[in-house]
Amino acid sequence: MTTSSPRPLLFISLASVVLLCLASTGCGPEPAESSETEEVAFSHLVGPSAIEAGRYLAIIGGCNDCHTDGYLQTEGDVPEELWLTGSPVGWRGPWGTTYPSNLRLTVSELSEDEWVRTLQERKALPPMPWMNLNKISEPDARALYRYTQSLGLAGERMPVALPPDQEPTTPYLSLFPIEPSK
Numbered sequence: 770m771t772t773s774s775p776r777p778l779l780f781i782s783l784a785s786v787v788l789l790c791l792a793s794t795g796c797g798p799e800p801a802e803s804s805e806t807e808e809v810a811f812s813h814l815v816g817p818s819a820i821e822a823g824r825y826l827a828i829i830g831g832c833n834d835c836h837t838d839g840y841l842q843t844e845g846d847v848p849e850e851l852w853l854t855g856s857p858v859g860w861r862g863p864w865g866t867t868y869p870s871n872l873r874l875t876v877s878e879l880s881e882d883e884w885v886r887t888l889q890e891r892k893a894l895p896p897m898p899w900m901n902l903n904k905i906s907e908p909d910a911r912a913l914y915r916y917t918q919s920l921g922l923a924g925e926r927m928p929v930a931l932p933p934d935q936e937p938t939t940p941y942l943s944l945f946p947i948e949p950s951k
Contacts (some may be wrong), residue, residue, distance in 0.1 A: 813908035814938055819931045823916025826909055827853065835860075835869035835896070854924030859931075859941035860896045866941055867894045868932040876917045885910040894930055896944060 776887060816822030833840040833847070838856040840847050855871035876884060888910045889903055906912075930938055 807862050814912065815913070819912040819915045820919045821913035821916075822909070823914070823919075826913050827916060830913075831873070832913075835913055836872050841900040850920070850923065852920060855927040857939050859928065859937050859939055860944055861937060861941045862895060862944035863933060864894050865933045865935065866937045867896070868927040868930065868939075869897075870927050872917050873920055873923055874926065876914060877922055879914075881911055884914040888913070 793949065814822045814826060816825060833845065833852055836855055837847055838854065839853045840852075853872040855874075856869045859866040860869050879887065883897060885907055888905050889907075891903070892899055928937075
């Protein structure tokens with residue numbers, strides 16, 4: 770004799786409650802307002818505070834991967850008081866050599882509005898994915914500013930970018946494509 774499991778019914782009931790909540794209370798994503806230019810509307814992160822939201826964005830956005838020396842090599846095992854202080858290890862490619870800046874010093878030199886404009890408008894050298902960062906929402910840019918500012922001043926300036934014909938004197942990672950031999 771087989772008996773039917775109550776799980777499908779439970780799943781349907783839970784799914785119905787969730788859908789009802791989303792439909793009736795507006796707790797789902799807000800629809801983007803349409804405009805003549807059909808710009809894409811981006812959401813923003815909501816956290817317990819702007820600082821906590823900014824911390825989360827720095828982590829999941831991969832900011833520490835480049836802007837915190839040794840972060841990738843230690844699988845993130847770097848004390849938070851050293852986060853976002855830049856790295857003297859360059860990234861070398863056809864564009865030259867670039868260095869991840871000390872964001873804590875950068876934030877200390879910019880107003881919050883200037884920071885937001887920088888993140889949304891800057892075009893600079895690789896490997897920084899400016900084309901992606903330019904899409905950050907204003908609230909997220911402000912949260913990232915507030916988090917970085919909350920860390921306080923630390924570290925020093927990183928080397929300036931070098932042109933392609935200048936050999937770096939610091940350690941660097943090569944991003945030159947290598948064609949396999951045939």
